[in-house]
Amino acid sequence: MDRRSSGALLPRPLKRRDGTFDKSTWECFVYGPKDSPWENGIFKVYVGYDSSANQSTSLPKQIWFDPPLMHPNVYSNGIINLSVLNGYDVVNLNDILTCVQDMLAEPNLDIVANATMHHLYVKDREAYNNYVRNLTLAYIESTKLPR
Numbered sequence: 808m809d810r811r812s813s814g815a816l817l818p819r820p821l822k823r824r825d826g827t828f829d830k831s832t833w834e835c836f837v838y839g840p841k842d843s844p845w846e847n848g849i850f851k852v853y854v855g856y857d858s859s860a861n862q863s864t865s866l867p868k869q870i871w872f873d874p875p876l877m878h879p880n881v882y883s884n885g886i887i888n889l890s891v892l893n894g895y896d897v898v899n900l901n902d903i904l905t906c907v908q909d910m911l912a913e914p915n916l917d918i919v920a921n922a923t924m925h926h927l928y929v930k931d932r933e934a935y936n937n938y939v940r941n942l943t944l945a946y947i948e949s950t951k952l953p954r
Contacts, residue, residue, distance in 0.1 A: 818900055821853070831858040837904055840912035844939035848946055850876065852907055854900060866892060867903060877942060879914040879925040888920040 818835040820828040833854045839845030855869040866889070875885030882888070891910045892903070919925045927935040 848943040
């Protein structure tokens with residue numbers, strides 16, 4: 808099954824307090840990949856670019872989950888190790904979100920941002936999957952999605 812078909816929801820520039828939009832930071836929602844312990848979750852992701860960057864041709868300077876997720880490639884503050892984009896033909900925001908989705912389903916074990924989750928994933932996949940399923944359920948219950 809192609810996990811990429813799950814897609815992303817509502818990418819939009821971040822709204823400033825004065826009502827204008829900050830096109831260097833995008834708020835997005837990513838579906839948990841099908842056939843993964845993240846399935847049925849919808850996760851808020853921010854993608855930040857340098858203010859002078861062309862988002863259609865530039866890689867972001869930072870990608871992060873809010874609230875943070877427990878994942879081998881995600882630091883405790885929610886920031887994703889950008890090395891997960893290596894090897895992908897990343898052209899636009901949708902491509903970046905597809906990479907994030909793929910990363911959820913299949914962590915890059917060469918990139919360790921969270922040693923505890925990396926160890927659990929490598930040593931006890933069943934325990935990792937159960938932990939992530941419970942995390943996803945808790946996230947679903949606590950998250951209010953935009954309408």
